[in-house]
Amino acid sequence: MSPETNSLRVRWSREWRSLQVRLSRWLTSTTYNKKWLLLGVIIGIIAGLGAIAFYEALRLATYFFLEVLAGYRVPLPISEGARAASAGFARPWAIPLVACVGALAGAILVFAVAPEAEGHGTDAAIAAVHHNPRGVRVRAVIVKIIASALTIGSGGSGGREGPTGQISAGFGSFLARFLDLSPADARITVASGIGSGIGAIFGAPLGGAILATEILYRDDFEVEALLPSFIASIVGYAVWGSVEGFGPLFGYVGNYHLTSAMQLLWFAIIGIIGGGVGLLYAKTFYAMADYFSRLPLARWIRPALGGLIVGLIALAIPEVIGTGYGWIQAGLGPQLEHIPLWIVLILPFARIATTGLSIGSGGSGGIFGPGMVIGAFVGAAVWRLLEPVVPSLGHDPAPFVIVGMMACFGSISRAPLAVMLMVAEMTGTLSLVVPAMLAVGLATLIVRRNDDTIYRSQLRSRIESPAHRILTGLPLLALVPAGDAMASPRCVLKESDQPSTMREHLTAANVSAAPVVDAQGRYLGVVNLPEVDTERGAGEKSPPTGLATPVEGAAPESVGAIDATYAPIHQSIHLDSVLETLTSTTQRWAAVIDDDRRVVGTISISDIVRNYRRTVQANLQRISELGGTTGISEFVINEQSSMVGRSVRTSHTPRGVLITAIERGRDVIRPTGDTTLKAGDRLTVLGATEDLEVLRQLTSAE
Incomplete structure (x- = not known):
């Protein structure tokens, strides 16, 4: 590296750290409303741009694989052009090959670069919120965009929500690392990213905001994320709409009016069937995922095998190809009567099977979208079977298709309110609220009775969340700031120190690791003794400079001997958040910093335990x-x-x-x-x- 390049790198690194310090200081000192107004806007912009990037990548992949190579034109919903499907396959032999090759390419990329991008993505994002909101790697975001576009665009049965949710969650996680947000704020940031990204790509900002609070638990809400999610979702939708348009995904379907209480009976039937089909979807998906995981094949071969089988099924049932949103559009109108009845009846089960083959095998894509197609054709099947024998049913299938979507996936996702709102926004109508409440309520009761969910990373309630468990079980931790519990640092190293000097200081202080500061005394990261020895063995030609806050996750990203993945703790952060930080990673101690990111102390789990005992004793004394x-x-x-x-x-x-x-x-x-x-x-x-x-x-x- 030339001296000019190294100088530019160091200068850029210092500017980056300066921006980080200024933003972190402002967020620490400002009010709740101002903090989340800024963060919500940033999250929303990133979520909207991420949704656009993935949508355009998916559209390009679909055009190349299916239209150019396979000669098949997929149907599109109203917001994307209202295009009908091809009458048949121009090159039938190409469909299985294209689906296999696309899945193979996506799998190779995933398992070579970011294995955490495997599967549908939403579970990974939910798990990140609960256990490690700062740990989603940026490389996983990039890989998710490309791999999901390859898998779905080549004909795999998958949806947009999983990739978009993980993409937005990944950028939210990076933001939490860059700004040194507290664990509580980091959780809200990642959750808001999930909701705003999904809300943007489906054109459903209100439902997306509610989804951010509801999808994390089976039977609870993350209420703290509600306001930030509202801000992020509306900004994300504004960014999305400015490029892709603001219309509902399926257009304005129309109004439905109840004229008799007997009409609710048909929606109750949809709810009961939808709940059962939702359970079948979840159980089949994870049974197939378990089966593929036990196959004696390389992990990157399994999605290719799944894609090949999906392509063969598609030769008989083209409706299983891709996202399927164009087929939902067909089901909402008179085109439904032109689809053979046997296709309408078998399609929910065919979609369940092909989604398990495409995504359960390890392919990259979402399971929200297929769930909507499954539910839509449950409702369509009920209408097609009853319409000839029940004259009062009406000649419009749209209400049944819409309520079917709400009931089937709203129940098995354990997010009934959010899914109801999202489907209402996607169809441009709120006139089905009453029948939807009945159908979704019955479907949810069926799913709850079997205690199942399509998202296995969901916790039952906030009491099971590691963060909330700490606060509930040890409430006095929330009363003590880190500044009151910290110890004086036994050793603080300088960025400019040679490895041999670092080792001398560590040995003299009898510690194996210590915080490192720059020339202005601001925190940079941590040096561990083994890393110092490695660097020392490699020679001491130059000091370890040029460190910038890494954009990757929990895996160490070091420059020289400095490890920047050790998150510092602001002195005003209370011990409940500190304990969550230390127990959610391999970190067992942390540097404590002030508003200028200067190291003022260190804190460990033993310091927390000692101060908790002291606080308990003080409170017992006062009560006595x-x-x-x-x-x-x-x-x-x-x-x-x-x-x-x-x-x-x-x-x-x-x-x-x-x-x-x-x-x-x-x-x-x-x-x-x-x-x-x-x-x-x-x-x-x-x-x-x-x-x-x-x-x-x-x-x-x-």
């Missing part, structure tokens, strides 16, 4: 000092009160009183000794009667 006549009261701090502007510790609060919460505007604050009191704060306090009276006088300035 309460008399027999105790109670809970609320007081509002008057503007003239002497408590205004003081911290809880210096506010002259009676010793026998415990302030359990402070309500400030719309925020509820867990107070610590350093929490500053403000006029208008509503205090919830526990204490003896006489002490509560003293506090009342203090707050009211009597």
Whole structure:
């Protein structure tokens, strides 16, 4: 590398770190609303651009593989041109070969570069939210775009949601790493990325925002992600629509009016059948995935085998090719009557089988889209069978197709509300809310009774989430900031130190690792003794400079001996978030930084345990000092009160009183000794009667 190139690299690295410091400092000091307004806009822009990139890659791959090579034109929904399918195959022999080659190319790319991009992607994104929101590698995002386009574009049965969700989640994860977001904020960032990306590519921002909160659990919501998801979803949809158009995916289908309660009976039938078919979809998909995983074949061969079989099935049932959204469009109108009845009846089961072959074999694509096709033709089959014998059923299949989509996939995804809203947005109608509620409710009851889901990374509720489990099981951790629990750093190394100098400092401090800072004292990463020895053995021609925050995930990305994957902890972050960070990775300690990213200490799990015990003892001591006549009261701090502007510790609060919460505007604050009191704060306090009276006088300035 020439001196000019190295100088440019170092300069760029410093500018990158400077931007990182400024943004991190601002996010730490600003209000909740401002923070998530900025992050939501950034996430939305990235999600929208990611959705556009994947959609265009998929469209190009479909054109090349199916139209140019195989001579088959797939049908398209209204928003994409409302094109009908080819009457037949110009080159039937090419369909199995194209599907096999496309799946093979995608599989080779995945397993050679980013194995985590295997499969449908949504499960990986959900798992990242729960366990390692900072760990999604950017290379997995790039690989997912290309591999999914190859698999689906060559005829594989897959959808857009999985790739788009993982793409947006990956960029959200990078953002969390770059800005050193807390674990709680990192989770919300990745979840918002999932919802905004899926909402953008389906033209369903409201449903996407709700999906971000609902898809993470079987029976719960991540309510903290709701506002950020709304912001990110509307921005992502605006970016998407500016390029691809704002119309509903399937156009404006029309209004449906209930005229008799008896009409609900037919939708109840759809709900019951849809729930059963949804269960069959999940069980078949994972049974096939398990079967393929046990085949004595190389992992990259299995998707090719699955693609070959899908291509052979497509020769008899072309409706299994690709995303299938064009066939949903056909099912929404009079074209449904021109599709042979046996195709309508068998298509849900054919799609279940081909999705397992395409994605369950290890291919890259989504399972949301196939679920919509399956549900749509469940509804279409009910209409086709009943319409000749039930005159009151009506001559429009659209209501049955729409409710079928909602019931089948809304139930098995364990996200009924989000899927209902998304399908309503994709069809441009909310007139089916009442029959949809009945059908989706019945389908969900059937799925819940069998306790199954299509997304196996979902947790049952927030209580099972590692982050929420820590807060629920050890609530006092949320009261202690890292700055109060940290220890003084035993050793801090400089970026310019030679490996031999680093080793001397580490040995003198009797530690195997230490934080590294740049010339301005700002945190860069961590040096481990084995890495120093490796670097030392390679020679000491130049100091390890030029470090930038890596864009890859948990795998170490080092320059010289410096490992930048060790996330620092801001001194204001509370111990519940610190413990989550340390237990979700191989990290067992972390550097503590201030607003300027300067190292002010270190913190380990033993430090957390020690301070938790101290906090418990202090709280037990205060509770033991309460008399027999105790109670809970609320007081509002008057503007003239002497408590205004003081911290809880210096506010002259009676010793026998415990302030359990402070309500400030719309925020509820867990107070610590350093929490500053403000006029208008509503205090919830526990204490003896006489002490509560003293506090009342203090707050009211009597």
